[in-house]
Amino acid sequence: MATSLTIPKLEMSMTEGTLTEWLVADGAEVKEGDPIYSLETGKSVQEIAAPASGKLVQKLPAGDTLDVGTVIGEIV
Numbered sequence: 362m363a364t365s366l367t368i369p370k371l372e373m374s375m376t377e378g379t380l381t382e383w384l385v386a387d388g389a390e391v392k393e394g395d396p397i398y399s400l401e402t403g404k405s406v407q408e409i410a411a412p413a414s415g416k417l418v419q420k421l422p423a424g425d426t427l428d429v430g431t432v433i434g435e436i437v
Contacts, residue, residue, distance in 0.1 A: 377428050
């Protein structure tokens, strides 16, 4: 079963974030807890960890500013 990767709400007032970089290549195997992408908010840049283990499938490119909840990829 696939696990969706979405832009998380990291701050109370956060409505969007910028996917600054994928830290893992598309199609690579990841383990739960591994950092997989970095996200820039109004106040900081944070590395976001994989919520599950499996193969990373990127759905959107780095560099886009996206609304909280937008699906950017999945782990299958």
